[in-house]
Amino acid sequence: MIYTLTLNPAIDMTVYINKLEKGQVNRSSFYMLDAGGKGINVSKVVKALGGETVALGFLGKENSDYILKYLKRFGIKNDFVFVDGFTRINVKIVETEASAYTDINQAGFEITEKDIQNLFDKLEEVPGKDDIFVISGSLPGNCDEEIYFEIIKKLKQKDVVVIFDADGNALKKGLEAAPDVIKPNIYEFKSLFDVDERDLNSLVLCARQLIFEKGVKMVLVSMGENGAVYVSKNTALFAKPVKTEVKSTTGAGDSMVAAIAFGIEKKMSEEEMFKFACACALAKVAQEGVRAPDKNSVQQCFEKIELERLG
Ligand SMILES: Nc1ncnc2c1ncn2[C@@H]1O[C@H](COP(=O)(O)OP(=O)(O)O)[C@@H](O)[C@H]1O
C-alpha cells in the first residue's frame, strides 16, 4: 500500500490569463479547482496509474467537503485528522502569452498539540512492514520543523519505505532521520549544496554525500524543463529534457514522486523507475490544472525519455 501524508493540504485554483497586468483589473479566461497539496497529488497520480493508496494528514474542518468529494470522485481512500479552520486556497497563475507559471501558496491553518497527537495515533495504527509512505510538502504555519524528523524515525522503526519531499529547514531536519528516497527540485537541492546545476557530475557527488553521510538510498533531483538526475549508491542517470506543450507545471514534481512510489512497489529496475517518473511528470505538464495524467499518456511519454549514464 502507498500511504501519503499531507500536513498542509490545499485547494489549488489554476487561473488561465493571457497576460497578467500588475496593478490592473485582470480577467481570467478560464480557471480550474483541484484538491491539492503534495501528498494528495501523489495519491491522485498513484490511483490514476492503477495503484492502491490512502491519503493521510490534516484537513481544515471548514471546507473539508470540497476535498473529500473530490477524492471520492476519483476513488481515493483517505483518513485525515480534521483540524479547526480552512484548508488553504493556493493560486496558480498560468500566463498563456509568455508561458509563465506563477504560484501563490498560503501559509495554511494552525494546528494544536491534540491534532498532532491524533496524527501520531493514526501513524501508529496504519503503515506496516514494506508499505511505502510518502511525506510531502510544507508544514502548517505553527508546526515544529522537527515533526518530519519524528515521523520518519517512527516509520523507519516499522520497516516502512519512506519517500520524502520537502524544502527549507523541514527538509534539512527530516534528512537526519534517513528517509529512503528524496526528490528535491533543483532550488531545494541548492539550499543543501552550493552547486552549479549545469555541472551534473558535481550534482552527483553532492547527492552521493547524502547517500553516504545521511543514509538516503535514492536521490532524484528534478530540474523543471531541464530534465532530471537520479543517483543511488551505484547508479547515476540523467534524463534529457523533452520539449512539450505545457498547460500547467503544478504537480509535476508530485507526479514524479508518485511514479517512484509505484515503481518501488512494483519492483521496477532503477532505470525503468526513473524513466517512468520522468514520463509521469512529462504527461502531467500537458494536463490543465492539477489533474493526474492518465496511464496511456504516461506510456506514450515513456518512449520519449532518453537516459544518459553519469559519473
Ligand atoms: N516546462 C517543462 N517541460 C517539460 N517537462 C517539465 C517542465 N516542467 C517540469 N517538467 C518535468 O517535471 C519534472 C518536475 O518538475 P520540477 O519543476 O523540477 O519539480 P517541482 O514541481 O517539484 O518543482 C521535471 O524534472 C521534468 O521532468
Ligand SMILES: O=P(O)(O)OC[C@H]1O[C@](O)(COP(=O)(O)O)[C@@H](O)[C@@H]1O
Ligand atoms: O506545501 P507547499 O510547499 O506549499 O506546496 C503546495 C503546492 O504544491 C503542489 O502540491 C504542487 O507541487 P509540485 O508542483 O511541486 O508538484 C500544489 O498542489 C500545492 O498548491
